[in-house]
Amino acid sequence: MPARTGQQFLEGLKAPREIYLGTEKVDDVAAHPAFRGAAEELAAVFDLQHAKADRCLVPDPETGEPINASHLIPRSRDDLFKRHAALEVCAEHSVGLMGRTPDYMNVTFAGFAARPDEWSLGGNEAGAENLIAFQKDMRRGDLSLTHTIIHPTVDKALGDVPRPGNDVALHKVGETEHGIIVRGSRILATLSPFADEMTVYPAFPLGEGADAYALAFSIPMTTPGMKILCRDSFSQPKHAYDHPLSGRFDEQDAFVIFDDVEVPKDRVFINANIAAYNAVMRTSWSPNIMQQTMIRAQTKLEFAWGIANRMLKCINGKQPAAQEMLGEIWAFSEFARAAIYAAEMQATEHPGGAWFPDVRPLHALRASLPFWFPRVNEIIRLMGSHNVFATPTQAQMHDPELKPLIDRYLRGAGDVSAEDRVRVFRLGWDFVGSGLASRNEQYERFYLASGQRNRQIHEMFCDPTRADRLVDQFLNLETETNNQGGASCPKAA
Secondary structure (H helix, E strand, C coil): CCCCCHHHHHHHCCCCCEEEECCEECCCHHHCCCCHHHHHHHHHHHHHHHHCHHHHEEECCCCCCEEEHHHCCCCCHHHHHHHHHHHHHHHHHCCCCCCCCCHHHHHHHHHHHCCHHHHCHHHCHHHHHHHHHHHHHHHHHCCCEEECCECCCCCHHHCCCCCCCCCCECEEEEECCCEEEEEEEEECCCCHHHCCEEEECCCCCCCCCCHHHCEEEEEECCCCCEEEEECCCCCCCCECCCECCCCCCCCCCEEEEEEEEEEEHHHEEEECCHHHHCCCCCCCHHHHHHHHHHHHHHHHHHHHHHHHHHHHHHCCCCCHHHHHHHHHHHHHHHHHHHHHHHHHHCCEECCCCCEECCHHHHHHHHHHHHHHHHHHHHHHHHHHHHHHHCCCCHHHHCCCCHHHHHHHHCCCCCCCCHHHHHHHHHHHHHHHCCHHHHHHHHHHHCCCCCHHHHHHCHHHCCCCHHHHHHHHHHHCCHHHHHHHCCCCCCCCC
16 A cells, blocks of 8 residues: 555554553544544644645655655655655644654664664574565555653663563563564653554663563554553643644653563564664664654744744734844754754765765754753743733633623734734643643653753764864974973874
């Protein structure tokens, strides 16, 4: 099947799966009040790829059928530009509020399939072959995937990865004629109520003796023994006026329990192979996936700038302090846009012929966003002041007795009507102050690891050669000091 429609996506959600919201087992995700809004918006994303086929669809390299460009393994810089266009269409639909729309995993597995040399390390050739075959099925079926890669925290003093004997983290406990048996738990499966498959793949490297935890696979959401425990829903009733964002874009997050789950042999990508597990995320994953994540983030920043700008216009907020804060959000958005542009323009070919963006500007952006997004929310709250609470509901706006009074006393500056003003400030509060907004800020603080962690590991992604050369021209004084009879300075390591 080529690129799916929204209706085909919704039909796929009807298959039975163990999804819990509180103690309720949800039988029909698309119809449930807590999930309906997001399900409909994700269906709209699938329809959007057909409505904007010129930007979103490309021929499958083997069958010629139309597939979303996010499934494409980029073989040139032009392919990255094609993918950029499709990713931007998807990001604009949710204005970046959905961090795990299906294109995230599409890009992830396209990048994995592009590097069989990485996945076959340590004698894992069969796993690499399984992964490549799965990616073909995934793109031709236009599957929606969730993933869970983080081990639950039990004792922080023991580190972030499991050690031998840990019975909480997901691990292999046996084999059958048809596959392997896994037990344990992982977090944080965003988008899981709306997925066709659950994927597991490496995160932080494991230590010696932790082979049982070195797993990667994908299984249908209908697999027996897999239980999805959703967090409290932040979804409001879908209402374009009262809840313009939180009624549509709660993508959900979940704790996943694998209660002796059988994974079929052909869906196992890493089977207790610590050498492969510790290698596959080191080189090409970051530059590949961060094209998608940073396009989403830049879109969200530009949307935030637009909200802040519109709020000020509603009340003619031209004070220097307000304009300075507005410029701060604009600067964040422009830095993000420039980083993406630089990364794509400086893209390089990797082993096997795949092309991925330059990781340096993307990693710097990744390390900055956890600090930028909370600041953006703070600015919009400051700009909004009390105005974000003086926002009648649509029912009040249509009440015959209240409407004339609201029109009179809540009008904006100039020709801004009361309804226009109220809608702008309700949108602003839904973006920064609602339950969904609070979840999204927490999400951004730890998206692809915290800002602090990303700053600490920047050396993994950065080449210090030029920086060393600039310093060495002042420290490498061996000839000069010898001529003067002084001691020489050591060359930088």
